[in-house]
Every structure is written in structure tokens, then in C-alpha cells.
Amino acid sequence: MPSCIICHELIDQNLNLHEECPNGHQIHKNCLKKWLDRSFHCPLCNNQYNEDIISKFKLYQKEIQKEKQKELELQTQQENIEKIQKIGEKFAFLKLIESIKHLINNKDYEKALDKLNNFEDKTKVIDMHTIMFFRGKINFLREKYDLAISYLFKLVKENFNYSEAFIYLGKSYKALGLDDQAEWAFKRAKK
Numbered sequence: 044m045p046s047c048i049i050c051h052e053l054i055d056q057n058l059n060l061h062e063e064c065p066n067g068h069q070i071h072k073n074c075l076k077k078w079l080d081r082s083f084h085c086p087l088c089n090n091q092y093n094e095d096i097i098s099k100f101k102l103y104q105k106e107i108q109k110e111k112q113k114e115l116e117l118q119t120q121q122e123n124i125e126k127i128q129k130i131g132e133k134f135a136f137l138k139l140i141e142s143i144k145h146l147i148n149n150k151d152y153e154k155a156l157d158k159l160n161n162f163e164d165k166t167k168v169i170d171m172h173t174i175m176f177f178r179g180k181i182n183f184l185r186e187k188y189d190l191a192i193s194y195l196f197k198l199v200k201e202n203f204n205y206s207e208a209f210i211y212l213g214k215s216y217k218a219l220g221l222d223d224q225a226e227w228a229f230k231r232a233k234k
């Protein structure tokens with residue numbers, strides 16, 4: 044059994060998986076496809092392959108090109124879907140914050156906390172610090188100062204630039220009569 048001049052593995056004549064150069068050097072079709080990327084001449088004797096072999100290869104190249112194009116289009120579509128999802132997530136988050144502010148204005152603190160919990164259960168939170176801030180602020184407003192402090196302290200440990208969090212942290216300390224801590228917090232709230 045002859046072997047392929049590229050990969051040196053045997054070629055089964057019955058499977059029709061091979062081509063040959065004008066001098067009869069046999070080569071797997073798959074090996075030839077890769078080779079023709081570089082040259083249209085037999086790697087062994089340097090004779091040019093027949094036109095029909097070369098044109099078959101060109102057709103094959105076109106198909107590969109088409110497939111790549113399709114893949115690229117699919118990828119672009121997927122990216123657009125992800126972009127739209129992200130915009131949707133942002134919009135849902137802004138809507139949440141608006142309604143939380145509204146509930147706070149109406150002093151409906153329990154409902155505001157419920158809404159924060161619900162949102163976190165169902166929706167991907169894109170800004171956890173804002174959620175933590177509102178948990179702290181709402182608990183300050185409903186006079187649960189210990190809870191407020193635990194949320195806000197955790198927040199400022201993660202984000203030292205969150206001025207509003209320091210302000211409500213200070214207010215909560217002050218409400219508990221912890222003046223030194225309150226002063227520390229107010230100092231760190233940048234104006």
C-alpha cells in the first residue's frame with residue numbers, strides 16, 4: 044500500500060481519500076488541502092498538480108471563507124444581543140434606584156428594603172455598592188442605627204471614596220452617641 048508523501052501514513056486506495064501529482068505521488072486529500080495553501084506543486088517532485096485538483100481546492104477555500112464569514116456574523120449578532128442585555132440591566136437598575144428614592148421620600152422604608160431584596164434575588168446587580176448604600180441609608184432613616192452602621196461600614200471598607208456612605212455612617216454613630224467615631228466618619232466624607 045502506498046503512503047502519503049506528507050504524513051507518511053498508508054493510503055487505502057478504495058476509500059478515495061487521496062489525490063496524486065502527474066508523476067503518481069499519492070497524497071491524502073486533507074494533507075493536500077493544507078499543502079496547496081503554500082504551493083500548487085507536488086512537495087516531492089515539484090510538478091504542478093492538475094488544474095481540476097487546483098480548482099477543487101479553490102472551491103474548498105471559498106467554502107471555508109464562507110463559513111468563517113458566517114461565524115463572524117453570528118459572533119457579531121451575539122455581541123449585539125449582549126450589548127442590548129447590558130443596556131436593559133442598566134435601565135432596570137436606574138429604575139430601581141428611582142423607585143427607592145421615591146419610597147424614601149414617602150418614608151415607606153420597609154417597602155424600599157423589600158424592593159432592594161427582591162431586585163437582588165431576580166436581577167443581576169451591576170452596582171452592589173449603591174445597593175449597600177441604600178440599605179444603610181434606609182436603616183438610618185428607620186432608626187436601626189446598628190444595622191445602618193454594619194452596612195455602611197462594610198461599604199466604606201470596600202469603597203473608601205463613597206462620601207455619602209461616610210456621611211450616613213457618621214450620622215448613625217452620632218445617633219448612638221458615639222461622637223468620636225462620628226467625627227472620624229464625617230472627616231472622611233469628601234465635600
Ligand SMILES: [Zn+2]
Binds near residue numbers: 049070071074
Ligand atoms: Zn497524508
Ligand SMILES: [Zn+2]
Binds near residue numbers: 064068
Ligand atoms: Zn510528485
